[in-house]
Amino acid sequence: MLGRVANTIYWMNRYLERAENYARFMDVNFNLSLELSPNEEQQWKPLVVITGDWPLYESLHEKAEKNKVINFMAFESENPNSICNCIINARENARAIRPEITKEVWEQINALYYLVKKASEKKRLNDSEVRHFFSDIKNGCQLLYGIYDATISRNEGWNFAKLGQLIERADKTSRVLDVKYHLLLGSAKQVGSSLDLIQWTALLKSVSAYDMYRKKYGKLSSTSIAEFLILDTDFPRSILNCLIRAEQSIVRLCGSSFGYCNNAQRQLGALKAQLEFTDINDIIAKGLHEYLDDIQGKLNDISTAIYEAFFSIEPHVN
Incomplete structure (x- = not known):
């Protein structure tokens, strides 16, 4: 497969x-905001921080207000990570590799595109429309x-698709957990309080983990909760x-499970092994934020290594 196509x-x-x-995070936070005191900045700023786009948001808005955050994360044209821009970019990518996907996949991506286009054309959505929009995005995806x-056949394209999905999913799970730990908890006195439990419940629901967590x-x-979202081997988010399944895809792409054939496989295997042979108490003792920050950095390094191993075109040297 051509590197450009992959x-x-x-x-x-x-x-x-x-x-x-993003639809998951905002939907749960929107519902949570209806139950808690109306401190907009405390409730909505963490969502922007999750994405790493807080500096961009600050350049556009003075305060983290509900409607402004929703617009920024869902429809803002200047935000490259908004839901609208993500769906537009996904559709453009799908158009570029149309022969590699099926008619059914293309039609559903198109349906998502027209969904966000219709919603973005409205100047402002009311609360009911906002909730329906988030639900439609989640269900559509x-x-x-x-x-x-x-x-889709389980070929090279399939494995590149899963690799991208799982690296992104692992990153977002780490970010939502990190933000709860640092920003949503006001003080040590709130640990174990009803507010603390409501927030942890919201966090689990934002990654559809509540039912499986309670079952276990x-x-x-x-x-x-930290152990479940970081170290559980069975829960798909x-x-x-995510790392276990991403490694399975990269092994198939490399053609060997013994050792490693490139830096991407080495780094991914090393991070997976790091999590497999650690304990949640060791993570807490070292600092949850520091550990998650390290994971996010390594995921970024893995993404760079994947590009260099499979997608980049190196100049020919005589």
Whole structure:
């Protein structure tokens, strides 16, 4: 497969996963804001911080207000990571590799495109329309994942698609957990309070982990939630599970599971092994924020290594 085509497939799936994650975060936060005191900055600023786009937001707006954050993360044309721009980019990538995907996949990506286009054309959505929009994005992306699974051959393109989706998913799970730990908890006195439990519940729901977490652990606790979202091997949105499945795809692309054939495979395997052989108490003792920050940095390094190993065109040297 041409590196250009592989890169397009990889990023098409990263953009789709990013759009769905943003819809998840905002939908849960929107519902949470209806139950808590109206401190807009405390409730909405963390969502922008999750994306790493806070400097851009500050350049456009003075305060983190509900409607401004929703518009920034969903429709802002100047925000390259907004849901609207992610879906537009995913569609452009899909158009570029149209022969590599099925008619059903193309039609569903088009449906998502017209969904965001219609919503963005409205100057302002009311609360009911906002909730429907987030729900439609989540459902539309999940439908697309199902269509992709059911209609695409398990070839090189499939593995590049899964690699992009899983790297993006691992990154977003680490970010939402990191933001809760640092920004949503006002003080040590709130640990174990009803507000703290509401926030942890919202965090689990934002990654669709609430039901599976309660089934495994029962009682809510910050340590168990961190363990579930970082180290669980069975839950599909945990960081470790994403890395396990991403490694399976890169092994198929490299053709060997013994050792490594490039730096991307080496770095991905090393990060997966790091999580496999660690304990949540060791992570907490070292500092959860520092550990998650390290994971995010390594995921960025892996993404760069994937580009260099599979997508870049090196100049010919005589």
